Amino acid sequence: MTSEATARGRAADGEPGWKGEPGDTSTLLGRPAVGYLDAAADTLAAVKREILHRLAPEPGRRLLDVGCGNGTDVLELAARVGPSGEVVGVDVNERAIEEARARGTGTGVPASFLTASAYALPFPDDHFDGVRAERMVQHLAEPAGAITELARVTKPGGRVLVADPDHGMWAPDLADRESTRTVLTWWFENIRNPWIGRRLSGLLRAAGLAEVQVKPMPVVLDGIAAADGLTGLSDAIRRAGEVGVLPPERVSALTGDIAEREADGGFLMYGVIILAEGRKEG
Ligand SMILES: C[S@@+](CC[C@H](N)C(=O)[O-])C[C@H]1O[C@@H](n2cnc3c(N)ncnc32)[C@H](O)[C@@H]1O
Structure with missing residues (x-):
């Protein structure tokens, strides 16, 4: 845990940080990354499909996934580019790469994985x-340097696709607006760049990419289990109470709201993932 995290009361003693820079990417939202990413892949299936479609993984293509996590998207792309193509996944987290390699073993698809x-x-x-780079740039201390690097390794005419949430746009169905704003702002400050979604277009243009387009994609979290799975909402409210960001009566009110909405047929939270795309000129 960093001293900054301690000072801001973000994580209790002994709980891991989850900023995603080298050394602390084995946990996300304080949970083991492998299980977290599998659950998120189901929730974000539409986002993944859209990226896949835009990457046009035709036979013979050579594609790269940066921050590939468990390798889910690499294996999917590799099945499409076929034996004459190649798909590489890189991740800074060695454990993620070991997991991805294990999942690729025996599939017969042209996928490889590297720690980088x-x-x-x-x-x-x-x-x-x-x-492609999905939900990776949000964790980086220097997003511009990384996006320039994605553009460097892309062929002229090739596409760079970057997708990240805008954590300033989560909308849980809760009545107490002030407490909700307080807890969400505090919680998502755990992500290094919580508002990166709205910056992606500018970053792609700054990296020299042409025809930059942005597509905001809705993320609908139907029920508190889905909201907790992707965003850790219940943990956020609980921890905000524990560290004094919210007084106990406000924690109880938010928790009570969630229980009431669930009993009424379903708590709802929605947000957005920004998909930004650019073409390398030349
Ligand atoms: C939220 S996960 C997303 C994983 C995957 N793209 C997916 O959609 O399931 C972010 C990933 O970015 C990786 N990451 C963080 N910083 C990185 C860096 N500097 N270089 C490469 N990967 C990085 C983390 O280790 C983690 O696996």
Whole structure:
């Protein structure tokens, strides 16, 4: 846990941090990353499908996934590019790469995995037909450097696709607006760049990419289990009470609201993932 996290009361003693920089990416929202990412992949299936469609994984293509986690998207793409193609996944977290390699073993698809950082990709210039990075840039101290690196390894004419949440736009169905704003702002400050979604377009343009487009994609979390699974909402409210960000009566009111909505047929929370795309000129 960093001293900054301690000072801001973000994580209780002994609980891991989850900023996602080298060394602390094995947990996300304080939970083991492997299970977290599998559950998120189900919730975000529409986002993944849209990225896949835009990457156009035709036979023979060479594609890269940066911050590939468990390797789910790499294996899916590799099945489509076929034996004449190639898909590489990189992640800074060695345990993620071990997991991804284990999942790829025996599948027969042209997928490979490497431990590497988005800041220094071990590939020559103009190497890939398309590059994706999903929910990775939100964790980076230097997003601009990483996006320039994604563009560097993309072939002229190739596509760079970057998708991240805008954590300033989560809307849980809760009545107490002030407490809700307080807890959400505090909780998502745990992410290094909570508002990165709205910055992606500017970052892609700054990296020299052309025809930059942005598509906000809705994320609907139907029921508190789905909201907790992706955003840790109940933990956020509980911990906000524990560290004094919210007084106990406000924690009880929010928790009571959630229980009431669930009993009424379902608590709802929604938000947005921003999908930004650009083409490398040349
Ligand atoms: C929220 S996970 C998303 C994983 C995957 N893209 C998916 O959609 O399931 C973010 C991933 O980015 C990785 N990551 C964080 N910083 C990185 C860096 N500097 N270089 C490469 N990967 C990084 C983390 O280890 C983690 O696996």
